[in-house]
Structures are given as structure tokens and as C-alpha cells.
Amino acid sequence: MDSASFRIETEVTVMAPIGACWELIADQASWLQWFDDMSSVDATPWLWTEPGQTRVVKVNGLKVHEEAISLIPEQEYAFAIRKWPLPVAKKAAEGIRLEDRTNGGSPRTTLTYIGAFEPTFVGKLAQKILTKQLTAAWGPALKNLGELAAANASE
Incomplete structure (x- = not known):
């Protein structure tokens, strides 16, 4: 992800323990609770623990096929987008x-x-729009994640 030609980043600091945050991120079913733009998720398995595990999500009405590529507990969670309907990135x-x-x-x-993309010609033209949309989706989602993690940790 660090070497992609087009990257988007947004950062949030939340008042929640890292372990509680990680539990929600790794549990695919919980994404519907904190990522407002996601309307469905189907994962194999539901609790991701290693690269190669897959899920299909619906985000803003778009069906996206994803595969875990990096899962380092309490450090990094990353997935590759294997199939999606937008012609904006080769990878x-x-x-x-x-x-x-x-x-x-x-x-x-x-x-x-972190969003990392190898943009197509269309993707290069749409970089400002993609940056705005992904930042607008992920910033609030990460805040929601923190609030839910804090609530879960206090139970």
C-alpha cells in the first residue's frame, strides 16, 4: 500500500483501547454497526485472522469483492479489492x-x-472526487468505530 502511485489517507484519534478497536475491525459482521455507507457484508470466515480470507460488501449500492492481504493484530488490517464496478483503478x-x-x-x-490505487486513465481524472468521497466515508466510520469500541470496552 505504501508504494501506490495514488494514495488517500485520513486519520482519527479515538478514546478507546486499541484491543477493542481491533476486535471490531477483524469481526466482519461488526462493520455494519460502524461503517454507515456499508449496507451488507458476507465474509468467509466472519472473523478474519489471516491473509487470503474474503468478503463481499455492498457500499453505497456497489458490490465489492475483497481479500485480506495483511492482518497484524492491533497494528494493521488491509485488503485488496479484487472486483468492483468502477473503472478507476487497475489495482x-x-x-x-x-x-x-x-x-x-x-x-x-x-x-x-489508507487507500492505495493504481489508477486507470479515468481514475487519474477522478482523483479529487475519489479523495473527497473516501475521506468523507472513512473519517466518520473511524469515529463511529472508536465510539463503539469505547462502549464495548466499558461493558
């Missing part, structure tokens, strides 16, 4: 990096969304 991957920011007080975790 695409997305992920979340987690960093524990707790410093003796309340738990804090920084969540960074």
Missing part, C-alpha cells in the same frame, strides 16, 4: 493502521485509513 487496496496513543491516562488509539 486497489485499502487498510486501517492502528497505533496505541495511551500515555498513562484514558485509552487512546489513532486509526489511519
Whole structure:
């Protein structure tokens, strides 16, 4: 993801323990609770633990086939987009990096969304639009994730 020619990043720091954040990210069924633009998910298995595991999601009405490419507990969760209906990228991957920011007080975790793309000609023309749309989707989703993780941790 770090070497892609077109990258999008957005970062949020949440008041939740890193472990609680990770549990929600790895549990595919939980995505419907915190990612507002996702309307369905079908995963094999439901709890991702290793690369190669797959899911099909519906985001903003678009059906997207994804495959886990990096799962490092409490550090990195990344997936490749294997099939989607938009002609904007030859290759695409997305992920979340987690960093524990707790410093003796309340738990804090920084969540960074990274979108990495090898754009097509159309994708190059649409980079500003893609950046705006993905940032607008992932920023609130990561905040929602943090709120849910904090609530789960306090139970």
C-alpha cells in the first residue's frame, strides 16, 4: 500500500483501547454497526485472522469483492479489492493502521485509513472526487468505530 502511485489517507484519534478497536475491525459482521455507507457484508470466515480470507460488501449500492492481504493484530488490517464496478483503478487496496496513543491516562488509539490505487486513465481524472468521497466515508466510520469500541470496552 505504501508504494501506490495514488494514495488517500485520513486519520482519527479515538478514546478507546486499541484491543477493542481491533476486535471490531477483524469481526466482519461488526462493520455494519460502524461503517454507515456499508449496507451488507458476507465474509468467509466472519472473523478474519489471516491473509487470503474474503468478503463481499455492498457500499453505497456497489458490490465489492475483497481479500485480506495483511492482518497484524492491533497494528494493521488491509485488503485488496479484487472486483468492483468502477473503472478507476487497475489495482486497489485499502487498510486501517492502528497505533496505541495511551500515555498513562484514558485509552487512546489513532486509526489511519489508507487507500492505495493504481489508477486507470479515468481514475487519474477522478482523483479529487475519489479523495473527497473516501475521506468523507472513512473519517466518520473511524469515529463511529472508536465510539463503539469505547462502549464495548466499558461493558
